[in-house]
Amino acid sequence: MSYNNKLDIYKMNLPADLKKLSLPQCDELCKQIRRLLITTVSKNGGHLASSLGTVELTVAVHRVFDSPRDKIVWDVGHQAYTHKIVTGRAKKFSTLRKEDGISGFCRPDESVHDAFISGHSSNSISAALGMATAMKLNGDDHYAVAIVGDGASSGGLFYEGLNNAGKSNTNIIVILNYNEMSISKNVGSMAKYLSTLRTREGYHKTKSAVKSVLNKTPVIGSPVSKVIKGSKDTVKNALLHATLFEDLGFEYIGPIDGHNIGEIERGLQSAKALKRPVLVHVNTVKGKGYTPAEKNPGEYHGVGSFEIATGNPDVVASDSFSSVMGKELCDIARTNKRVCAITAAMKYGTGLQYFAKQFPERFFDVGIAEEHAVTFCGGLAQMRYIPVFAVYSSFLQRSYDELIHDLSICHYHAVLCVDRAGIVGNDGETHQGIFDVSFLSSVPNTKIYSPSDYEELRLCLRKAINEDDCIVAVRYPRGNEKSLIKNPEPNTSFTHIKKGGHILIVTYGRLCNNVMAALEILKTKDIICDVLRLVEIFPISEQIADIISSYDVAFFFEECYDYGSISEKYAAVCDNIAPFTIDYFVKHGDCDVLLDELGFSSERMAQQIEVFLSDEQT
Helix, strand or coil: CCCCCCCCCCCCCCCHHHHHCCHHHHHHHHHHHHHHHHHHHHHHCECHHHHHCCHHHHHHHHHHCCCCCCEEEECCHHHCHHHHHHHHHCCCHHHCCCCCCCCCCCCCCCCCCCCCCCCCCCCHHHHHHHHHHHHHHCCCCCCEEEEEEHHHHHCHHHHHHHHHHCCCCCCEEEEEEECCECCCECCCHHHHHHHHHHCCCCHHHHHHHHHHHHHCCCCCCHHHHHHHHHHHHHHHHHHHCCCHHHHCCCEEEEEEECCCHHHHHHHHHHHHHHCCCEEEEEECCCCCCCHHHHHCCCCCCCECCECCCCCCECCCCCCCHHHHHHHHHHHHHHHCCCEEEEECCCCCCCCCHHHHHHCHHHEEECCCCHHHHHHHHHHHHHCCCEEEEEEEHHHHHHHHHHHHHHHHCCCCCEEEEEECCECCCCCCCCCCECCHHHHHCCCCCEEEECCCCHHHHHHHHHHHHHCCCCEEEEECCCCCCCCCCCCCCCCCCEEEECCCCCEEEEEECCHHHHHHHHHHHHHCCCCCEEEEEECEEECCCHHHHHHHHCCCEEEEEEEEECCCCHHHHHHCCCCCEEEEEECCCCCCCCHHHHHHHCCCCHHHHHHHHHHHHHHHHC
């Protein structure tokens, strides 16, 4: 294909045509890609800064390797938007994160070029090693390439994969993309270590020169040869010992300018030629090409829609459950000096920036390491401090063993602020918070609160901190409160709203608002229902079971996975429950649309109740 005219990304056969471009044409293509990224994310929201930083890197990877025969595994899809564009999805990119559109993360069922799912951090090396091993067993000499951001280096799975891969003798290449950021600013010893490597531009020139000199050293006789050989090895070890990665068995190439396509390609071609585990270290700028994102990459890690010219986001983050939790925790910590706050690289996302500023000595960002965070909480609790771990529901999944082994068995008191509980919308299956109730309620010595508005959240947080000898989870949704009817007497137990009916609707959390609206719809159809709004949802309560059993039927609406749900637990002791839960992975789309499809909008709730009662009568 000839490119005498201006490049048109929508007319190219990608990724094959990338290999036909000159380097200046590649630079022009990268400009087009950045414009497409900024335009689309400004409308749809998404992960902007990460993908802006990997445009040149992605183009170079697809020019050097042959996807899908070479397996390209992205560590978190945050940085893979360009990968989607250059693997045949440019025309569909405007549908990013929209219902029936392309996902914000890599999905093997979306494209053969998406080698592995990529919603959570630090899994790429392990997955790539499995693929490289399978190809070796098959006699296939293609490569498995793991592209991992330096933020993932704070996760334990990163090291488990690295440790195993270095000695594997497979065609695995790890590209470590260093940009000094995960979501919040990187923390920990590895971040400092990578920062020192970033400045070692002359390392490989020195290494090659020393090797050349030593290899030309003359030897006389076998005994002397052994002595000289030992001396050479000693000198090499002293002068050339460079990186942790080489100690683990990798060849190390870098650092490389991650915005210079020619330099990246030379490094990757060298890595391919070695035919063994190689780590290629590239330096990039997160947010590259869009000034607001370059200046504040943390704010532009994951954004809603925004105005391109000013960079101003549409959403006011201070009006959210996360911010209310963070501010209330500060009020509590002023008088309770034992309260500590922990985050796993999500200080701003979870509202803990207020605590970090006011109580820096009691604030701990452990990096992308949720397992470590929970066990760290156990250590604090053992010393009679009160750890409060603020974490997204879908990220807490990683800590299940630690919840049982390091908190529950010894009855340690820790508070889990479970953010993004329930449907989160556009981030899709990997981020929907629909499993926390199921797995938390299976852990002994655990209480779960699910407030429906800000006032209930404040009450639950204070109650959770004043509990003792147990894990206490306070779960709340993404975004702000949308309460239609304020509870006149907010509490941390339940509210029984009696309208004089023989039908009961039971729910908790955000769905309380939709239930109250559904009541009005049902009233127009002469269907009168009472409501039971739960706040402390687990352990199950004998008092609540008695209330449920006193009705002809109890409709239980729950933004939770079916197996292990609260309705399932009450159905074991009550024989009149009609449960409405979730029994599949929920794809990406606007939150309100997804809730409606799941039957959780007020209109769908009313419709389902009406249909159920009609079927019962017939």
